[in-house]
Amino acid sequence: MRLRKYSGRISFVPAPGFESYGMPCNESGYGKPDLSNQSLEEVKVQQHGYQGPNVSLDDLEWRAIDGPFVGIWLHNVPWGSxxxxxAPNAEFSDGCLDLVIIRDCTNLSLLALMTKLNDGSHVKSPSVLYLKVKALLLEPGQRLDEPTKGGIIDSDGEVLARGEGTYKYELGGLMTYAPMQITVDQGLATLFSPR
Structure with a gap:
């Protein structure tokens, strides 16, 4: 009943057919995201295991969308549960991530969206922006009603980061509540399943 809305910015490389969404990052007020700024912790993590796709993200055409946001979902399969x-149009092997953004909306609009989640028709709502992206930089912001509080970033229900002032903030998280970059690596895994 107490709908939370958050500030923030989403910078992304659109998949073909989604180039008209957001504002170009080279227009005034939208600089290209700085992808070179890494903390020492990030560098240590990247020294082990798979390093991710070898893609020059600086040469791509970035676009950006500013908040307020009620929620952001990123999927590579249609079903969240x-x-x-x-994400009704998601395909596991298309090399894209499906980005579902719930924009500034009322409590009643959000309740109506939730009743449509079982068949995917929530994406037709004017409060929802649904697009496919090749890369994404999420810059999470603070709550609009309480600027001293942040939000929560989770993956499959597991909390990765908690913004200051959130529930159980003192427990910390796997990462800091800070910009997060996600890139698609098409064809990294092969999935076999019965028909």
Whole structure:
């Protein structure tokens, strides 16, 4: 009942057919995201295991969308759970991530969206922006109603980061509540399943 809205920015490289969404990052007020600024912790993590796709993100055409946001979902499969079809057009092997942004909306609009999650028709709402991206930089912001509080970033329900002032903030998280870059690596895994 107490709808939370957050500031922030999403910078992204659109998939073909989605180039008209957002504002070009080279227009006034939208600089290209700085992808070179890494903390020492990030560098240590990247020294082990798979390093990710070898892609020059600086040469790509970035676009940006500013908040307020109610929620942001990123999927590479249609179903978020057995009864939530969060990203109805997602395909596991298309080399894209499906970005679902719930924009500034009322409590009643959000409730109506939630009743449509089981069949994916929530993406037709004017409060929802649905697009495919090749790369994404999420710059999470503070709550609009309480600027001293941040939000929570999770993956499959597991909390990765908690912004200051959030529930159980003192417990910390796997990462800091700071900009997060996500890139698609098409064809990294092969999936076999029965028909």
């Amino acid at each position: 057995e009864d939530v079809k969060a």
